[in-house]
Amino acid sequence: xxxxxxxxxxxxxxxxxYSSNEEMYVKLNQGTESxxxxxxxxxxxERMAGEGLLAELDMARIPNSKGIDGKFLDLPxxxxxxxxxxxMWGTLGILYDRETVTDPVDSWSILWNExxxxxxxxxxxxxxxxxxxxxxxxxxxxTTDREELARAQRMLIDQKxxxxxxxxxxxxxxxxxGELDMALVYSGDYGWVAEDFPNLAYxxxxxxxxxxxxxxxxxxxSEQKDLAHKFxxxxxxxxxxxxxxxxxxxxxxxxRVVARLDEETRxxxxxxxxxxxxxxxxxYTDLGAFNQVLDRLxxxxxxxK
Numbered sequence: 466x467x468x469x470x471x472x473x474x475x476x477x478x479x480x481x482x483y484s485s486n487e488e489m490y491v492k493l494n495q496g497t498e499s500x501x502x503x504x505x506x507x508x509x510x511e512r513m514a515g516e517g518l519l520a521e522l523d524m525a526r527i528p529n530s531k532g533i534d535g536k537f538l539d540l541p542x543x544x545x546x547x548x549x550x551x552x553m554w555g556t557l558g559i560l561y562d563r564e565t566v567t568d569p570v571d572s573w574s575i576l577w578n579e580x581x582x583x584x585x586x587x588x589x590x591x592x593x594x595x596x597x598x599x600x601x602x603x604x605x606x607x608t609t610d611r612e613e614l615a616r617a618q619r620m621l622i623d624q625k626x627x628x629x630x631x632x633x634x635x636x637x638x639x640x641x642x643g644e645l646d647m648a649l650v651y652s653g654d655y656g657w658v659a660e661d662f663p664n665l666a667y668x669x670x671x672x673x674x675x676x677x678x679x680x681x682x683x684x685x686x687s688e689q690k691d692l693a694h695k696f697x698x699x700x701x702x703x704x705x706x707x708x709x710x711x712x713x714x715x716x717x718x719x720x721r722v723v724a725r726l727d728e729e730t731r732x733x734x735x736x737x738x739x740x741x742x743x744x745x746x747x748x749y750t751d752l753g754a755f756n757q758v759l760d761r762l763x764x765x766x767x768x769x770k
């Protein structure tokens with residue numbers, strides 16, 4: 466679809482990938498390359514806006530944004546959508562192989578089940594990997610209570626002997642390829658592999674989880690703000706958004722696009738979860754300077770023996 470945009474607007478798009486919000490943040494702040502647009506998640510949008518890194522959006526230049534479902538607008542990380550435009554959304558949960566996982570996958574505690582030692586994958590992200598222990602302990606995913614975090618950290622260190630890899634986008638391939646029985650992933654990762662691997666399933670544990678939102682932003686430093694607005698409008702165009710949702714398997718915030726998906730996809734609660742699942746999830750908030758505490762916590766987990 467980038468090719469379509471280039472042809473329609475007589476331009477060249479340079480597209481870079483990153484494996485986590487934190488990696489993207491570092492890349493943008495290195496200053497070695499100039500970016501016009503980025504696609505971060507909720508809490509990172511809040512952080513970047515607070516640091517003056519984002520330009521305010523002109524919705525008059527994004528008319529196709531009118532098709533976005535109102536429930537994805539005006540969320541706590543960007544009130545009034547001054548800086549970000551909804552793109553995709555979903556949950557954090559467990560991708561697993563139904564043929565090798567013989568226990569119910571309805572609790573985060575299965576990630577500590579010794580039966581699956583060295584067949585478990587965790588996400589190489591402190592915010593995401595903290596979700597299972599924090600929710601098992603009954604704490605918020607946004608806690609800054611040091612005692613609560615110390616208990617969660619101890620659980621992650623205790624889990625290390627069971628974990629084969631702290632991965633990223635490769636986790637879904639490792640489960641589908643049989644290297645892992647289960648992994649902590651985003652719901653869209655399930656959507657990516659579900660059609661080709663019917664033995665795989667996805668679950669949001671009963672203790673609750675994170676509901677995430679990936680939104681597009683325009684950087685304040687951009688010298689191509691008009692073209693950047695055209696790109697955002699292009700992504701909200703129904704035909705483009707439909708192709709996008711069908712291909713990558715993540716949930717679209719555009720109701721008319723969802724209505725045009727095949728019935729199997731629309732009714733798959735792993736991708737479009739039921740209201741009670743959503744209500745049991747939390748949105749990440751930016752923890753500001755406390756992120757340094759989490760970074761040290763994660764470094765200690767990874768270094769523990």
